[in-house]
Amino acid sequence: MTGPDHAAPLLASLRAAVAAAPDDATLRLHLAELLIDAGQQQEAVTHVAAVLGREPGHAHAAALMGRALGAPREPDPSPGPAAEPPRPAVANGFDWAAAEAEVSDVVGPRFAPDDAAGPEPVPVGPPTGGGRFAVERPDLRLADVGGMDAVKKRLEAAFLAPMRNEKLRALYGKSLRGGLLLYGPPGCGKTFFARALAGELGAGFLAVGIHDVLDQWTGNSERNMHDVFLAARAAAPCVLFFDELDGIAQKRSAVVGGALRQVITQMLAELDGVSADNEGVFMLAASNMPWDVDPALRRPGRFDRTVLVIPPDDDARRAILEYHLRDRPVENVKLKPLVARTDGFSGADLAHLCEAATEHALLDSVATGTARMITQDDLLAAAAEVRPSTGPWFTTARQVALYANADGSYDDLAAYMKRRKLL
Template sequence: MNAAAIDGLLAALEKLPDNVPLRLNVARLLIQAGRHTEAIEQLNVVLAIDADNADNADTIQLLMDASAGLSTQGQTVEGSPAPSAGPNAQAASDFDWHRAEQELGPSLPAPFVEDHPESDPQAISGSTEGTGGALFDIDRPVVTLADVGGLDDVKTRLNESFLEPMRNPEVAKAFGKSLRGGLLLYGPPGCGKTFMARAVAGELGASFMTATMTDILDKYIGETEKNLHEIFQAARRAAPAVLFLDEIDSVATKRSALSGGAAWMRQTVNQLLLELDSMDAQNDGLFVLAATNHPWDIDTALLRPGRLDRMLLVLPPDRPAREAILKHHFSSRPIAGIDVKKIAARTEDFSGADLEHVVTSAAEKAMMESLRKGSVQAISMSHVNQALKDIRPSTRAWLQSARNVVEFSNSNGSYDELGQYLRARKML
C-alpha cells in the first residue's frame, strides 16, 4: 500500500467520518506503513465514536500494535489527535520509551544465527513436486536455546541427542552413539515444545526442517501418506538433518481414541512407521524430533525402539523460566516499576502462553487508562495485578489428566518422569 492510496482512503474518511470499519482499516494500513502516530490519532477517533461499544478488541489491539511500533522506533507520542476525538484529544506525552525498555535490563538476544557453511539451502526445497505447495518449512533461525527460559534438563538432553552428534558426526559414530531413532517432546500446551524445537533449529540452521502434522492433514487430506514420504525423502537428501514433526498426535492417534473407523488414519500411521523404520535401516543421519500434548493417545507402535523411543517431558516453566519469559514479553512495551520477580513468584503453573497473556492483558489495561487520561500510561504493577485477577493457569487441567495416566497406565515406566513431577507437586 503506497502513500497515495492511504491518502485516498483518508479523503474517503472525510466523507464518511462515522465509518468505523473503514477507519480501523486506515489505522491498520498506517501501522503497516510505519506511520504509528497517525494510526493512534485515527484509533482515538474510533474510540470517541464508538465509546459505548463494549466490543472494541480490534481497536485496542491496533492501539497496542501502534504503540509497540512507536516504541521500537524510539519515537515519542507527539502530535494531537483529530479534532473530533473529544476529551481524549490531548495525547501529547514526553514518555521515554527507550528508557522504559532499558529498565528491564538486557532484553533477550535474537541474533540471526550464521548459516551452516557446509549446508546448501538450495538442496532442500520447501515445496515438493506434484503437491504444488510447501509441506514443510526450512526454518530461518531466529531463536536459539539461550532464548528458551528454564528447562535445563530438556536442553541438556537435546544437546546430547541432537546438537553434539550433528556437530561431530564422526566422533559420534566412533563412540557408537546411536544416530537412529527419534525423540518425542510432550507436556502441557503452551509450555515451549514448539518454541524449543525452533530453538534447536536456530542452533542448527538449514539442517532443520519443520512439518506441522495438522497442516499436512488440513491441506492435503487423502494424500497424507505420499506427503509424509516426500517430507522424509527431502529430509534424507538434506542429511545430516533434524526433521521436526509438530503435533504428531493428529496423524498418529490410536485407533481406539478415534470416533469413527478411520482407515486412512491407520494408513498414515503405517506410512509413518515405514519412514521411521527405513530411517533406522539406512542410519542416514536423519534425526526425528516430534511433539505432542497427548502422548497417551499416540499409537504405541510409534513409540517402540528405533522409532520415537525417547520421551522428554517439557514442564510448565519454573520460577526463573517465568522471569525470563515475562522479561521477554515486557521488553517491547512501555513499562514503569515492573517487578518480574514478584510476578514470577505469583504465577506457578502458568504456561509460557499464559504469561504472554498476562503481559498483553496488562498492556491492554494500560492502554485503556491512557485513553481515559489522554496521555500514555506505561504498564505498571497495578495493571499486572488487574490482569492476574482474570487469568488462571492453564496447565492444571493437563496435569490432572496426566495424573490419571500415570496412576493407571504407566506399566512400562514411560511416564516415570511425569510421575516424579506430580509426586513432587503432591498431586499423586
C-alpha cells in the same frame, strides 16, 4: 501549508469519521498525524494508543507515538555522498530509548533498575528450498532459551551429545537411529526447543503438522507423508519435526476407518528407512498427549526417547515477560513480583497476561481521554485475572502417572508432579 484555522474543519470531519469507524486503523493514524502537526499531541496519543492496543507491532503507529511523545520526525534521506545514513530501526521502527530520553522528566523508566535484562530474541532465517515443504535455517540456540536448565540438560544427554561426538559414537557403537519425543502441557515451548535443537546441530528445520499430511482424497495422505521425508532427506542434515504427533499418528486401536491407519503405516515405513536411507535426518516430535500416540511409534529406532517440557521456571518467565513487553509502552515495571505471581503459567499464558494488561491500560486511556503507560498495577491485575491453562493437562497426566506407567515411560512426569505436590 494548511494553517490551524483551515485544519479545524478537517479535524472535526475526521473525528466524526473515526467515531463512526473506530476500528479503521488507517483513518485513526491519519487523524493522529494531523493532530500532531496541529500541536494537539495529547489527543493524538489517544488515537495512536488505540491502534497499538490492537496491533502492538504496527510500525507506522509506533513512529507516530514517538512523535507525539516528543521524538522528532526522521528526515527523508537525500541522495549523494553527503547524505546521513538512516537511523537503524529498533522495536518495529521506533527507538524507545530515544523517546524515553526525551520524556524522562515526565515518565519513569520502562523497567525498574533492579531487573536484569533478558536475552534478545534470536531471528529465524527465511525458509530455503523449493517445493511444497520449505526447510528453515534457524539461528536459535539452547543458550537463547531463558532458564529451563533441567530441560536443556535432558536434551543434551538424550539427543545432542550423541549427535555431536562422532568418535564416541563409534567407540560405543552408538547408533543415530531413533528420534526424540517432546511432551508436556500446551503452550510451554516444545516447538521452540525443537528449533533450538536444529540450531545447535547446524541443521535445517522442517516442521510438519496434521494439515500438511491429511487429505480428504484416498491415497493423498500417504503420498504427503512420503513427500515430507523426501524433502527432509534432500535437505540433510535436517531436523524433521512432527508437531502434535498424537493427531497425526494416534493409536490405531482408537482409529475409525482405514485412511488414518494407512498414514501411520506409511510413517512407520519411512521412519524405518524401508524405501530410502534417513542418514542426516534427525527425527523430533511434540505431543500434548503422548499416551494417545500409536505404541508402534514409541518402539526402539523410532521415537524411543522422551523429554518432558515443563512450564517455564522463574528465569524463563522473566525472559518471556520481557519479550512480550518489549514493544509496549510500559513504565517502571518490576518483574520480580510478577514472576512470583505467575508460577505454573505456560509461555502462552504469559503472552495472554501481557495482552490483558495492555487492554486494561488502553480501555482506561479511552475512558479518561488521556493516554497513559502500562504500569505495574495493570500487570498484577492481569495476573490475578488470568488462570494457568496447564491445570487440565496435569489432571489428565495425574491419571497416567498413577495408573498407566507400569513400564516407567512417565517416571520423569511422576517425579515432577511429586515435587510440585500434584501427585
